Amino acid sequence: MLTTLVGVLGTSMLVRSAGDRVNVLAIARDVPVGQEITAEDLTTAALPADPALKPVPANQKASVVGRRATAALHAGELLTDGQLHGGSGLAAGQELVAVEVQRGAAPVDALASGDKVKIVTTPGKDEAVTKNTAPPEEVQAKVVKVGAPNASGAVVVQVAVASTDGSVLAARAATGRVAIVLASKG
Incomplete structure (x- = not known):
């Protein structure tokens, strides 16, 4: 009985934690180094929240579009800030x-x-x-x-x-x- 109860609680926790997913940005198609990133280059992926991973949240897509890739980006990869040039780097003028x-x-x-x-x-x-x-x-x-x-x-x-x-x-x-x-x- 105790074993069954522990098993049910463990399964319940796994199911609940599987629901704690975050939407992040992923690469939809290959992007060469230095190329400006377009909306078509990006897609979203839902992942379990993990503090060891630091992908760009999907809600930051607008701030990513127009930035340049600092490394070759490949379809299916998660996007991180380290793969992006810090914006155009240019102010108006x-x-x-x-x-x-x-x-x-x-x-x-x-x-x-x-x-x-x-x-x-x-x-x-x-x-x-x-x-x-x-x-x-x-x-x-x-x-x-x-x-x-x-x-x-x-x-x-x-x-x-x-x-x-x-x-x-x-x-x-x-x-x-x-x-x-x-x-x-x-």
Whole structure:
């Protein structure tokens, strides 16, 4: 009798806990790294609540659409915040510019997302810098992402800049004659 009662109570608890499900976001179709996520890329899944799992709740779908994948996403996977770029990273009136800086032209080990930096124009290899040389042109920016160094040590740093500076900075970056100066973090 006691065994039967324990069995009934155990079964009752299992059935009740199986009903404690949460709706979370899952990937409906493959999404390549860097691609903007659309509503069609997402579906929902109902899972038992588990504090060890940290999928994005289904009610946050609207805040996920438009963000970019930081890794390749595969159909059937649960979606986590770590797989998403922190939004567009851009406020109204900003543009995202990729700046490749050569080895030694940026404190890449100290740069992190959110850092405020100055991007300055550097002289060409054969240009002399004297007291009479005009000061370098500067663009204020905020670091969005720092890439890994390539084989030659160059690093691509993605920065958010005012939309009035986006084209100018992109043109300067294309020449390879830029350096990044990190503002004080204190």
